[in-house]
Amino acid sequence: MSSYEAITDELSRTNTRLVAVSKTKSAEEILALYNQGQRIFGENKVQELLEKHELLPKDIEWHLIGHLQSNKVKYIAPFIAIIHSVDSLKLLFEINKEAKKSNRVIKVLIQMHIAREETKFGADEKELIEILEYYCAENSILQNITITGLMGMATNTNDDELIANEFRRLKEIFSFAKNTYLLNKNNFTELSMGMSSDYKIAIREGSTLVRIGSLLFGKRL
Ligand SMILES: *Cc1c(COP(=O)(O)O)cnc(C)c1O
Numbered sequence: 001m002s003s004y005e006a007i008t009d010e011l012s013r014t015n016t017r018l019v020a021v022s023k024t025k026s027a028e029e030i031l032a033l034y035n036q037g038q039r040i041f042g043e044n045k046v047q048e049l050l051e052k053h054e055l056l057p058k059d060i061e062w063h064l065i066g067h068l069q070s071n072k073v074k075y076i077a078p079f080i081a082i083i084h085s086v087d088s089l090k091l092l093f094e095i096n097k098e099a100k101k102s103n104r105v106i107k108v109l110i111q112m113h114i115a116r117e118e119t120k121f122g123a124d125e126k127e128l129i130e131i132l133e134y135y136c137a138e139n140s141i142l143q144n145i146t147i148t149g150l151m152g153m154a155t156n157t158n159d160d161e162l163i164a165n166e167f168r169r170l171k172e173i174f175s176f177a178k179n180t181y182l183l184n185k186n187n188f189t190e191l192s193m194g195m196s197s198d199y200k201i202a203i204r205e206g207s208t209l210v211r212i213g214s215l216l217f218g219k220r221l
Contacts, residue, residue, distance in 0.1 A: 021213030149190030
């Protein structure tokens, strides 16, 4: 059984879907997985995503999982399915603007900073509240985006208990957000958490989207 078959078999007994993270991998490698039935692929760089989107079958659902600069939103707005990595209102406004130009409503996840590691990416709870207050305001201009959930990356560690605690905290923030702001909007449903090394823990903690790269495609150089 290939790792793809093993993972999809495992996921078939859960509510979790697979984002096959294909960054640095060739169109041929992606097509091989596509031919086994995979349709959701994740990339972290806009340029690479554009090249692959051009080359590959049009029924692929592309997810952007990496940091997105405002000036690059316009290139992906016509086709991107979900942007996992939104962590500021400024970026949200830009996505809304470009989605409108494309006559689309784009799904986004708010990326939360939950790990121990220092990084400039990911919102904290205060920033999330600010974003949701804006999004949920009656006269909000954010009509061309749908915030469908949260994304987070756990600390890169062998300490499974720490990882589980971080995912649990993300789930708590998710529930808080859902209950406080999105009661009437049942499209706040996605919890994007779990990668090759920690996806089993993430599934136990309620992940709906696991983002798996190296376990499917082999190590990246
Ligand atoms: C690369 C990447 C992944 C996948 O990592 P693997 O360890 O190869 O599974 C998941 N999420 C994000 C945001 C990534 O950049």
